[in-house]
Amino acid sequence: MNHRFCVAPMMDRTDRHCRYFHRLLTKRSFLYTEMLHSNAILNGDVNKLLKFKAEEHPLAIQLGGSDPSSLAEASVISEEFGFREINLNIGCPSTKVQKGRFGAVLMREPELVSKCIYAMKRSVSVPVTVKCRIGVDDMDEDAYLDKFIKEVSFSGCETFIIHARKAWLRGLSPKDNREIPPLNYQRVYKLKETFPELNIIINGGIKTIKESIEHLNYVDGVMLGREAYDNPFILTEVDSEIFSEPMHPIRRTDILYKLLPYIQSEIDQGTKISHITKHLMGLFKGFEGAKNIRKYLVSLSNEVQPVDNYENFLSEIAI
Numbered sequence: 001m002n003h004r005f006c007v008a009p010m011m012d013r014t015d016r017h018c019r020y021f022h023r024l025l026t027k028r029s030f031l032y033t034e035m036l037h038s039n040a041i042l043n044g045d046v047n048k049l050l051k052f053k054a055e056e057h058p059l060a061i062q063l064g065g066s067d068p069s070s071l072a073e074a075s076v077i078s079e080e081f082g083f084r085e086i087n088l089n090i091g092c093p094s095t096k097v098q099k100g101r102f103g104a105v106l107m108r109e110p111e112l113v114s115k116c117i118y119a120m121k122r123s124v125s126v127p128v129t130v131k132c133r134i135g136v137d138d139m140d141e142d143a144y145l146d147k148f149i150k151e152v153s154f155s156g157c158e159t160f161i162i163h164a165r166k167a168w169l170r171g172l173s174p175k176d177n178r179e180i181p182p183l184n185y186q187r188v189y190k191l192k193e194t195f196p197e198l199n200i201i202i203n204g205g206i207k208t209i210k211e212s213i214e215h216l217n218y219v220d221g222v223m224l225g226r227e228a229y230d231n232p233f234i235l236t237e238v239d240s241e242i243f244s245e246p247m248h249p250i251r252r253t254d255i256l257y258k259l260l261p262y263i264q265s266e267i268d269q270g271t272k273i274s275h276i277t278k279h280l281m282g283l284f285k286g287f288e289g290a291k292n293i294r295k296y297l298v299s300l301s302n303e304v305q306p307v308d309n310y311e312n313f314l315s316e317i318a319i
Contacts, residue, residue, distance in 0.1 A: 002058070003159060003201050005212065005242045006030040007235070008225035009062040009087070009131070017266070018279040019056045022228070024258050025235035028243045031059050035089045037100070038065035038074035050081045060085035062131065064092065066102045066112060068119035079124040086120060088113070090132035093167035093177045104167040107136050107144075110151035117155035131161040131203070134187050136169055141187060146194060159199040161223055162188045178204075178226070189218040209237040216242075230282045252283050 007014065007022055009032035014022075019031045036049060041063075052059060061083040065071045075086045090113060092103035106113050113130070120128045130152060135141035149160060165181040172180060183205045192200040201221035206212055212222040222242075228235060233252060240247040263276055277297040284290035 002028070003030055003161075003199060003221035003223075004028075004216065005238050006161070006201060006221060006223040007032065007228045008203060008223050009033060009035055009089070010225055010229060011035060011092075013229050013279075015275075015279075016052045016056070017271075017276045018229070019059065020053060020262060021255075021259065021276075021279050022232060022235060023056055024255050025232055026238040028239045028245065029235060030085075031056060032087065033059070033061045033083075035062045035064045035092065036074075037102070038063055038067065038070040041074040041077055042070060046077060046081075050078065050083075052082075054082075057082075058084050060087050060129075062087040062089050064089045064097065064100075064102045066100075066106060066109075066116065068116045071116050072119040072123040075120045075124045075128070079126050083126065085127045085129055086124065087129045087131055087161070088116060088120070090130055091163050091167065092174070093133075093136075093169055093172070094174045104133055104136050105169060107132055107139070107148055107167075110148045113148075114152050114155040117152060117157045121156045127159060128157060129159040129161065130157055131163070133163050133165060133167045134184055135166045137166070139166070141166060141184065145187065145191065149191065149195060149198070153195070153198060158197075159201065160191075161201040161203055161221075162191065164188045164202060164204040185215070192219050209234060209241050213241065229279075231285045232279075232282050233285070252287075255283065256280070 011034050014034050061078045090106045097103035164183050164185050167177050188202045199220045202215050202219045203223035206224050207227050215222050239245040281294050284293045
């Protein structure tokens with residue numbers, strides 16, 4: 001799998017509508033689902049949870065959990081649905097996740113993580129990867145991170161996505177944990193030097209494609225999260241700047257026009273348009289009139305068949 005540029009898994013963000021939208025902006029970026037707990041897949045409405053369109057590929061699913069057997073079963077189902085990679089979340093610091101004994105708290109249990117990865121890899125043919133932090137709480141991020149990566153790599157995991165911050169499991173909210181702990185990109189670079197045979201993907205606080213290119217001098221790939229969601233038009237730079245594809249200039253309104261058939265199809269199937277348009281709010285970030293455009297997109301949620309009106313609106317703007 002090519003992880004040279006990825007869009008991060010984000011709770012309440014990277015659902016199937018968001019991913020379809022992002023795929024209109026970049027064909028080469030590796031996309032990820034929101035985190036799904038293995039038990040939700042085993043006991044929930046699996047079609048509702050896992051369905052996606054083929055256009056979203058390349059696409060990975062991110063799982064949460066700490067039971068090797070359940071994770072293995074969920075991995076099998078995920079592979080059957082067509083996901084091309086299964087990623088295990090070892091980075092989420094929320095209190096709810098900690099109580100469930102998964103996410104970032106598992107950085108303290110590398111042996112258990114290794115067992116989980118081993119069980120998952122034995123069950124599927126697609127790659128199984130890990131997304132983690134550089135450490136948690138007062139953990140020695142130099143010595144312990146190496147120990148964690150070494151132990152988990154013994155399970156057969158070859159790709160690690162590293163959020164270049166520690167997670168503080170007490171006293172900080174998930175939002176604070178994305179912003180307050182200091183970034184330590186050098187630690188991730190050093191990890192690549194220590195484990196040159198592994199694929200190391202850097203994540204955390206990256207704002208531009210230019211920054212991404214600089215990171216690629218030291219690691220195998222870059223993952224953008226909130227910036228890709230809040231300012232999605234930057235994804236139109238990825239294919240040309242990161243993957244050296246021919247550049248095809250595109251306007252923001254061109255993207256919205258391309259979404260119209262998808263929007264209509266989803267409405268016909270009972271989807272509320274707001275479930276789609278909520279992901280478009282950052283598309284016009286920084287442009288005069290963006291506030292009015294966002295207001296209009298919000299107003300569409302009250303309409304049953306908005307496409308004609310939508311087209312008329314788009315014809316009046318040329319951003």
